[in-house]
Amino acid sequence: xTQLAERLSRISEPETIKxxxxxxxxxxxxxDIADMSIGxxxxxxxxxxxxxxxxxxxxxxxxxxxxxxYADLRQAVVHKLKRDNGLEYTPEQIIVSTGAKQxxxxxxMSIVNPGDEVIIxxxxxxxxxxxxxxxxxxxxxxxxxxxxxxxxxxxxxxxxITPKTKLFMFSSPCNPTGAVYSKDExxxxxxxxxxxxxxxxxxxxxxxYINYVGKHESxxxxxELKDRVVIINGLSKGFAMTGWRLGYLAAPAAIAKAADKIQxxxxxxxxxxxxxxxxxxxxxxxxxxxxxxxxxxxxRAFVYKALSDIPGLKVLxxxxxxxxxPDVSAFFGTAYEGNTINNATELCMYxxxxxxxxxxxxxxxxxxxxxxISYANSMERLAEGMKRLAEGLGKLK
Ligand code: PLP
Numbered sequence: 001x002t003q004l005a006e007r008l009s010r011i012s013e014p015e016t017i018k019x020x021x022x023x024x025x026x027x028x029x030x031x032d033i034a035d036m037s038i039g040x041x042x043x044x045x046x047x048x049x050x051x052x053x054x055x056x057x058x059x060x061x062x063x064x065x066x067x068x069x070y071a072d073l074r075q076a077v078v079h080k081l082k083r084d085n086g087l088e089y090t091p092e093q094i095i096v097s098t099g100a101k102q103x104x105x106x107x108x109m110s111i112v113n114p115g116d117e118v119i120i121x122x123x124x125x126x127x128x129x130x131x132x133x134x135x136x137x138x139x140x141x142x143x144x145x146x147x148x149x150x151x152x153x154x155x156x157x158x159x160x161i162t163p164k165t166k167l168f169m170f171s172s173p174c175n176p177t178g179a180v181y182s183k184d185e186x187x188x189x190x191x192x193x194x195x196x197x198x199x200x201x202x203x204x205x206x207x208x209y210i211n212y213v214g215k216h217e218s219x220x221x222x223x224e225l226k227d228r229v230v231i232i233n234g235l236s237k238g239f240a241m242t243g244w245r246l247g248y249l250a251a252p253a254a255i256a257k258a259a260d261k262i263q264x265x266x267x268x269x270x271x272x273x274x275x276x277x278x279x280x281x282x283x284x285x286x287x288x289x290x291x292x293x294x295x296x297x298x299x300r301a302f303v304y305k306a307l308s309d310i311p312g313l314k315v316l317x318x319x320x321x322x323x324x325x326p327d328v329s330a331f332f333g334t335a336y337e338g339n340t341i342n343n344a345t346e347l348c349m350y351x352x353x354x355x356x357x358x359x360x361x362x363x364x365x366x367x368x369x370x371x372x373i374s375y376a377n378s379m380e381r382l383a384e385g386m387k388r389l390a391e392g393l394g395k396l397k
Pocket of ligand 1 (some may be wrong): 039099101104175204234242246
């Protein structure tokens with residue numbers, strides 16, 4: 001028998017990816033699935049960015065690049081952080097990677113030692129805890145309540161901190177809840193962090209542009225924290241560029257240097273052509289991404305209304321990202337054809353196989369009473385998905 005490394009037993013495959021795989025398998029069998037499990041914009045990458053990539057190929061940008069990314073790309077990220085966030089960085093503090101996921105991995109590997117505690121408010125994005133476990137850190141989940149719109153309070157944060165706490169990780173806008181932290185809410189958390197100078201913060205801002213309540217706020221804006229925050233961002237969600245693989249971190253120089261060193265042994269760098277296109281994305285005007293956000297906003301209204309009309313679901317109108325995260329626990333204990341549904345995972349399997357609509361179990365995000373519904377799909381497919389969901393749930397008695 002093949003003896004695999006022990007670290008494999010510490011982590012699991014993301015439930016989101018598992019669900020996408022299952023949906024694909026059913027589709028391959030000719031079954032029409034209303035796919036609401038996907039975590040990516042359905043739009044094509046804007047034309048001016050695609051053109052920049054074609055030009056890069058013709059101009060011969062086909063070789064290895066510096067590990068941290070081309071110098072003018074790192075400068076473009078600096079420009080973006082100033083333009084959109086009012087934050088001052090130098091190119092040495094920017095490391096470009098193959099996606100926000102790799103940037104988070106670089107940061108976690110640069111920061112977490114075995115035995116370090118890492119606070120993660122839940123519901124949270126599936127990858128954070130697994131990366132911490134790969135580094136033999138200790139994950140401390142802090143469950144956030146629907147009453148507080150699934151955001152951690154300063155009191156909860158203070159209570160979770162111990163002398164071993166090394167890192168805090170969160171996303172705003174949040175996947176899976178769509179929660180967006182306001183400036184006041186971040187300031188209140190910053191006050192707690194100010195009392196605990198040993199704690200670093202990973203702020204995942206990949207959904208920055210997909211925000212329906214106003215301006216994006218970064219926790220790095222609080223001067224006393226700037227040297228302790230690693231901002232994670234990238235082009236996947238805001239520019240509909242998931243397949244291009246481009247993320248970046250902006251960090252204190254020592255962490256950026258460490259991320260560069262780690263990345264130099266894993267991927268060397270992301271694709272040269274992607275990098276050239278990214279300069280166009282980051283320095284060009286934002287009409288195209290904002291048009292996508294306007295479209296997401298209409299879909300949000302539609303899906304929110306449809307879910308609110310289904311008896312038994314408890315749903316918040318999300319402030320950002322492209323997910324709804326309804327509480328489905330009213331359906332636990334119901335049955336179909338004599339089979340009882342005991343939890344959200346079983347409910348998702350029932351919906352997939354019997355109603356042909358795919359959504360992701362909240363268990364994946366440490367919120368077992370909920371499911372995640374992505375509205376990154378056309379209005380037509382969303383209407384179909386909502387119909388199947390309502391009918392499927394309606395059959396449970
Ligand atoms: N962070 C969050 C919160 C996400 O939801 C995702 C993708 O689903 C990522 C990071 C990964 O982004 P990328 O495709 O740039 O690696």
